[in-house]
Amino acid sequence: DADVTQTPRNRITKTGKRIMLECSQTKGHDRMYWYRQDPGLGLQLIYYSFDVKDINKGEISDGYSVSRQAQAKFSLSLESAIPNQTALYFCATSDRGAPTDTQYFGPGTRLTVL
Amino acid sequence: GQQVMQIPQYQHVQEGEDFTTYCNSSTTLSNIQWYKQRPGGHPVFLIQLVKSGEVKKQKRLTFQFGEAKKNSSLHITATQTTDVGTYFCAGNRDNYGQNFVFGPGTRLSVLP
Numbered sequence: 001d002a003d004v005t006q007t008p009r010n011r012i013t014k015t016g017k018r019i020m021l022e023c024s025q026t027k028g029h030d031r032m033y034w035y036r037q038d039p040g041l042g043l044q045l046i047y048y049s050f051d052v053k054d055i056n057k058g059e060i061s062d063g064y065s066v067s068r069q070a071q072a073k074f075s076l077s078l079e080s081a082i083p084n085q086t087a088l089y090f091c092a093t094s095d096r097g098a099p100t101d102t103q104y105f106g107p108g109t110r111l112t113v114l
Numbered sequence: 115g116q117q118v119m120q121i122p123q124y125q126h127v128q129e130g131e132d133f134t135t136y137c138n139s140s141t142t143l144s145n146i147q148w149y150k151q152r153p154g155g156h157p158v159f160l161i162q163l164v165k166s167g168e169v170k171k172q173k174r175l176t177f178q179f180g181e182a183k184k185n186s187s188l189h190i191t192a193t194q195t196t197d198v199g200t201y202f203c204a205g206n207r208d209n210y211g212q213n214f215v216f217g218p219g220t221r222l223s224v225l226p
Binding site: 035040041042043044045059090101102103104105106107108 | 147158162202216
């Protein structure tokens with residue numbers, strides 16, 4: 001969805017480096033999410049935020065941190081990257097007003113940790 | 115914790131054949147959503163089911179929500195090459211978004 005953008009789209013880094021993935025949205029949604037996708041494992045929730053002052057851990061938050069800088073921006077950080085964090089990362093948004101949290105995904109960031 | 119499973123993991127069909135993927139939850143769901151991810155793309159919302167026993171159709175796609183609200187299915191009639199991709203179900207245990215869990219997906223290949 002063009003209303004949800006992620007930067008960078010691809011990143012190769014080395015073990016131990018700090019990495020930040022950024023997500024911006026123009027949909028005006030309150031809720032934002034970070035997912036990780038690995039082959040055969042579907043989408044796993046890392047962190048989610050229901051508004052600027054609300055941050056919650058998902059299923060696999062260890063090794064990750066997030067920052068909700070504004071309603072439209074939600075960034076994901078890997079403080080010290082490790083090879084098993086190599087994956088495809090998706091940001092998503094949903095509308096608080098909708099009862100069912102339909103997720104609108106960004107294009108994804110492919111991260112490789114060497 | 116809540117688990118959502120999907121079968122099969124992969125399915126190869128000849129164009130024109132039908133396809134079905136099944137989604138099962140370990141807990142009762144308040145609603146279920148289906149997403150499609152084209153190769154190299156991102157998941158895109160297809161549909162949401164809320165009521166027990168609900169059936170919805172989108173052209174050649176038929177979605178069902180089980181009576182116990184613990185399982186769902188997606189059936190594609192007469193597949194086309196444009197149906198290629200991975201189909202995910204996602205279950206919501208409540209209406210607040212904290213328990214929104216994706217299944218592992220079913221990857222569909224359609225041979226022309």
